[in-house]
Amino acid sequence: MKLLQVDIDTQSGFCFGVVYAIEMAEEILDEQGYLYCLGDIVHNDEEVKRLAQKGLKIIDHGDLYGLRDEKVLIRAHGEPPSTYKLAIQNNLTLIDASCPVVLKLQNRIKNSFDKQEPIYIYGKHGHAEVIGLLGQTDNKAVVFQDINELDLPSLPKNLTLYSQTTKSTGKFYEIHQTLRDNGIEVNVNDTICRQVSNRDKELREFVSRYDKVIFVSGTKSSNGKVLYQVCKERNDQTYFVSSPSEIQSDWFTLGDRVGICGATSTPMWLMEEVKERILTF
């Protein structure tokens, strides 16, 4: 036995947006026995599997076109206006679990679009939330995930900058500074969710107290990638895992203090399973 001391970060686990979406889904699953959900309800395969066993059916936009007279859950990432129009055409009842933080951002972007501002969104191409944001602008806003994608000399001299809710605050402000350094006046809107940006600080403090850190997250989670980097920068003995089976005994030495933490899409039950596995070493 390696006599490891293992703690789970009590601040990790689902953010309120994800809790709300899963509670809504489970309520209907208990009543109806099944429910369609447009896209993965959360970027965590283990939690998706758990809900699939209760009857959650994940569909994509192609499936939505062929669906009629059903209830469909909209997950926390939100959807563009075209999805709501399609739901009316197909007599679908949308159970809207869009996170209030995302809905507020969609409204702000829509207001900027109505005022004809040139809109730039720092976000991941093709990410569901970003598709929902772009939809507020008839797909006219510019999305970029790296400042190098922008041709700085040809940008408008005044522009409005937004961010996907799960981006890194540090990188967002670096982008703002680069734009300003290039003579661009930026109407800057820091729309990064505080559930993510505040977790940065808490995680830095948490991981610095441990010899080894196990960061638990699905590989598709954007904030999982950001928060893992935060942990890794502060404690280079940080390992990324998606399930307990990926953990290797030779990562640990006798008497190590091990901290377990995760993304806003990581269920607490999964971190507890990770802890149980580590305690077998």
Ligand code: SF4
């Ligand atoms: S990370 Fe923030 S914006 Fe995203 S679902 Fe959670 S609470 Fe909502």
